[in-house]
Amino acid sequence: MKPASVLALASLLAVSCQSKKVQETHQQHPNVLFIAIDDLKPMLGCYGDSLIQTPNIDRLAQTGVVFTNAHCQQAVCGPSRASLLMGMRPDFSKIYDLKTFIRDKNPDITTLPQHFKNNGYSTAAVGKVFDVRSVDQHHDSLSWSEPYELLEGSNPIGEGWIYSKKRISTEAPDVADSITVDGKILMRGNELMQQLSRQSKPFFLAVGFHKPHLPFVAPKKYWDLYDRNDFKVHPFQEKPENAPGFAYQPGWEIRSLYEDVPKKGKIADGKQVELIHGYHACVSFIDQQVGLLLKQLDDLGLRENTIVVLWGDHGWHLGDHDMWCKHTNYEQSTRSPLIISYGSKFKGSNASPTEFVDIFPSLCDLSGVNTPAKLDGTSLLPIMSGEKEKVKDVAVSQFHRNGNLMGYAFRNERYRYVVWFKSKFKQEEIGPFGEDMIVAKELYDYKKDPLETRNLIDDSAYTSARKEMEQLSKDYFQKSVKLVQN
Structure with missing residues (x-):
């Protein structure tokens, strides 16, 4: 055999061995695709909503377990995400607001992605995973083995308008997805997935989308999916009878930030319907980005050995009790979507009470990574495997x-x-x-x-x-x- 042929064969064998090694490593520990969606309430087809158009998230739900009674620990971005990513309740994390850094209060904490990094994973993130007001400028640098990139145009309250020069609550520009920040997050997420898939380590990739956070800005084609005449204002727009007044909130966020929403008093029915339409458009827009992210996972042949977790950081009031946004202890504020899919291993839905602090130990159990001793949650694996109907009472x-x-x-x-x-x-x-x-x-x-x-x-x-x-x-x-x- 000629030397060149010997070298070529040796090279081929080396590549084959390397590929086999990567495959064996990935078989030992599955990848994790961690999808965070800002202000997403469980208004999804897989949660029983017949009007919303979310075909991609619904398909994901068909391959996994849908937790229909999942709740965040505090219904506002920073504390909710800090609690989930630290595996600690707000009373223990001490993160109750949008200005406290998690490591100022918890200098020795090991976050969820950091724990996976410490256990042999390549960890990377793009978009809004932590709330940027809770971490350092590198999105908590200790959590990531790949440098975090804050994409141009991103800001702490979600990306704003395409054309409007005014602070308005909705916009329907006729533009391509790719010029939006969430479109860019999707493209960068796919690039990172390709990059990480070529490494010998399993990966933990976090992709955080901004919408449907206010303002409700989505390309026009997603608004066109709906007929505004199909939307109705919420049927109950009063405070609950006999409830304490301080439990209520008057929609501070939407009333203070957007000039087309009255500072006080009733929001006109027409404007309410416009906001409800805008929320639906933004959810469908994000559903498309999720679909493209999952397509990349499929195209790379990684779906069967990847745990996919999709969650919204809290619920959202869309006019119920005459309330908008979050910041309450009511159902529409705390109840949040949570879907966990792992190849074809687990399917179904579960209505027992579950919490976002349960995600950290669940991912440890599912991936074969040791679970830290001091976590406030409980693994959901017994529910997913059918061993138990529930793991907690409340x-x-x-x-x-x-x-x-x-x-x-x-x-x-x-x-x-x-x-x-x-x-x-x-x-x-x-x-x-x-x-x-x-x-x-x-x-x-x-x-x-x-x-x-x-x-x-x-x-x-x-x-x-x-x-x-x-x-x-x-x-x-x-x-x-x-x-x-x-």
């Missing part, structure tokens, strides 16, 4: 008011119980949780009153349900105090 969310009130919401399969504590609220402390500090309670029945029209806490017909939920809350607080003491 999902817990919290939101504060006026600097001296903290409300905790406890959601099981049927009820939401909210207890409000009065204290000199400080980030350095947890609690107190004493009965003498309680200033208000709320109870809602989603079987008989899914729109939360009435606080049932004093209704004698719900005495048993109230006692059950109160006991679950007491168990939670007792466990929290013990964790702090230890």
